[in-house]
Amino acid sequence: MKQYLDLMRHVYENGVDKEDRTGTGTRSVFGYQMRLDLKAGFPLVTTKKVHLRSIIHELIWFLRGETNIRYLKENGVSIWDEWADEAGNLGPVYGSQWRSWPTPDGRHIDQIEQVIHSLKTNPDSRRIIVSAWNVAEISHMALPPCHAFFQFYVAPADPRKGNNKPQLSCQLYQRSADIFLGVPFNIASYALLTMMVAQVCDMEAADFIHTFGDAHLYRNHFEQVELQLSREPRPLPMMTLNPSVTDIFAFKYEDFELTDYHPHPHIKAPVAV
Numbered sequence: 001m002k003q004y005l006d007l008m009r010h011v012y013e014n015g016v017d018k019e020d021r022t023g024t025g026t027r028s029v030f031g032y033q034m035r036l037d038l039k040a041g042f043p044l045v046t047t048k049k050v051h052l053r054s055i056i057h058e059l060i061w062f063l064r065g066e067t068n069i070r071y072l073k074e075n076g077v078s079i080w081d082e083w084a085d086e087a088g089n090l091g092p093v094y095g096s097q098w099r100s101w102p103t104p105d106g107r108h109i110d111q112i113e114q115v116i117h118s119l120k121t122n123p124d125s126r127r128i129i130v131s132a133w134n135v136a137e138i139s140h141m142a143l144p145p146c147h148a149f150f151q152f153y154v155a156p157a158d159p160r161k162g163n164n165k166p167q168l169s170c171q172l173y174q175r176s177a178d179i180f181l182g183v184p185f186n187i188a189s190y191a192l193l194t195m196m197v198a199q200v201c202d203m204e205a206a207d208f209i210h211t212f213g214d215a216h217l218y219r220n221h222f223e224q225v226e227l228q229l230s231r232e233p234r235p236l237p238m239m240t241l242n243p244s245v246t247d248i249f250a251f252k253y254e255d256f257e258l259t260d261y262h263p264h265p266h267i268k269a270p271v272a273v
């Protein structure tokens, strides 16, 4: 995926050196956008091996509305361990906001359900949005959302262009992005989500647009970054979803099949907490 390496190179060569909350130090750029064509292959980074298992389980966990790491631990996923309390809780993070955003009058809004409903009944809407950025609850979260706000967009089917179904795109605003460790996860996660939403709405996944606020490379990832920038991207793999799933909340780990993934070897790096 050339777009990812371009982002990494851009920040490495043009970013400003800046301190950060974790005390690690970063090189950072403010404002950047990538557009990925989901028909060109599944956007899983090929210049290092990326652990898709963790990404799929994390996404299923978000969609279950969970905010305790128990489900992740049961499935051998440890990417959220550093932020959980002794009981495994993270506070009202992604899953809670996506599925049960609390209203002032004591109800809860299922934003994912609403998005699916809007796509099916009013695909031209310009309000098909999910926000994890719940200002009133941020102080109770283990970490304020990094991928904070996303919107869906539908272009009508156009058989003359070979598009026999409506074309679903998704744009994400990510306020803070750890380019080496987090971004490959974030890209694959939203690409998957877009494909899943498209399938249950009988649409085709088109573009994923990834918009960044503070896009940074941690100083203790620079060696890994140089190694990765020296590698040649390989052809993208293919992702197939079990076509019998028609409910966004019914996807299981076994419903995802990745083929033709031939990445360069994994590159280890420490995560900033």
Ligand code: FFO
Residues within 6 Å of the ligand: 050, 051, 054, 078, 079, 080, 143, 146, 178, 181, 182, 183, 185, 186, 267, 268, 269, 271, 272, 273
């Ligand atoms: N904190 C930091 N510093 N960077 C991030 O991207 C994020 N996240 C969330 C919340 N906290 C963050 C957690 N996401 C890895 C990948 C994604 C994470 C956290 C950690 C990681 O260590 N990946 C390794 C090992 C993979 C595995 O164990 O499966 C790797 O990819 O090599 C942003 O969403």
